[in-house]
Amino acid sequence: MHTLNNPRIIKTIVKATALAAAAALTLTTAACGLPSASIANQQSSGSAVKLRIGAQPYPxxxxxxxxxxxxxxNQELAKEKATASWDSFKSGPLVNEAVAGGNEDAGFMADLPAIIAKSTGQKISIVSNLAYGEKALAVLVPKNSTIHSVADLKGKKVGYAVGSYAEHLLALLLDKQGLGLSDVQSVNLSADDQVVALQSNSVDAIVIWEQYITKLKSEGAARVLADGTGIKRGNMVTYFTDDFASKHPAVVRAYIRAVQRGADLIASDPDKAANAVAKDFGVSPAELKEIWKNLTFTTKLGPADTKAITDVKDFAYKNGILKSDVNIGDLINTSYLQ
Structure with a gap:
């Protein structure tokens, strides 16, 4: 009892208690996932950047x-002391939702969903092309269907992903026949659900992209009623949030460099490229190379691409697909390509 009155012992106990408390605080901070001082300093200095990518597993x-x-x-991002995370979604509109929710920094998709994202107020900008191809998107009907023209779709059930570029192709095709989306029974379905619906005769037609076109045709389950030939370039693009791009422009450029290297390999060594990614799309390397015949891969955004995207925007706004008009100069930012 009397030892607790000894000043030297009290001082030792206080010091030990303080050290224990500090250690406990450090452990608690680590357990809660909060950054230590050194990690926090790295993050604030921009030397540890993670790029969160919203992806879609399609050719x-x-x-x-x-x-x-x-x-x-990984190689190109590492040059900028950055890494990437990768989340897969079934359509562009779903990527838009993830970006709007603050869960992704970038997304790649077709032209229309990127335009829709901008029109709804999302602070994003298209920074590069990925590909384009008029035949990579098509209206399919069962092989033995009595539907033989786009005009025959009037009053029929048509499945497609609302807000995707498939909606735009359908609208364009119907417009050429003096019809509109209101003249068909639209059924909002993901790509996978479209296949099931077509095979079960729950819908009369679907508007879908590759790899599904090639697979359904090769299996003898469907035939192409119409595709984008002559009416839709079909641009695939990448957009970044303006916040991320303004803070980390070098990371945006690193991403673009990496994608162009991918495009270059597809052009120079399609066998190697197809063997590397066919499994991602659920097709064989041979099927993938056939699909690639309908696509041109490049990050370049030239005048023809800008015009095509502008045409999509104008048509979508005129036909009420967009909530508000979009300034194309605010949507497309080619500075990261230079």
Whole structure:
């Protein structure tokens, strides 16, 4: 009892208690996932950046997948002391939701959903092309269907992903026949659900992209009623949030470099490229190379691409697909390509 009155012992106990408390605080901070002082300093100085990518597992975006599988993406990001995370979604509208929710920094998709994102007020900008191809998107009907023209779709059930570029193709095709989306029974379905619906005769037609076109045709389950030939370029693009791009422009450029390396490999060594990514799309390397014949892969955004995207925007706004008009100069930012 009397030892507790000894000043030297009391001082020792106080010091030990303080050290224990500090250690406990450090452990608690680590357990809660909060950054230590050194990590916090790295993050604030911009030396540890994570790029969160919203992806879609379709051959339309093969150059991005080649960049990922061949290690180009990691290599180029590492030059800027950055890493990437990868989340898969079934359509562009779902990527938009993830970006709007603050869960992704970038997303790749077709032209229309990117435009829709901008029109709803999302602070994003298209920074590069990925691919384009008029035949990579099509209206399919069962092989033995009595529907033989787009005009025959009037009053029929048509499945497609609302807000995707498939909606735009359907609208364009109907418009050429003096019809509109209101003249068909639209059924909002994901790509996978469209296949099931077509095979079960729950819908009369679907508007879908590759790899599904090639697979359904090769299986003898469907035939192409119409595709985008002559009316829709079908641009695939990448957009970044303006916040991320303004803070980390070098990371945006690194991403673009990696994707272009992927596009270059598809052009120079399609066998190697197809073997690397066919599994990502659920097709064989041979099927993938056939699909690639309908696509041109490049990050370049030239005048023809800008015009095509502008045409999509104008048509979508005129037909009420967009909530508000979009300034194309605010949507497309080619400075990261230079």
């Amino acid at each position: 339309l975006y093969s150059d991005v997948y080649v960049a990922k599988e061949e290690g180009y993406l």
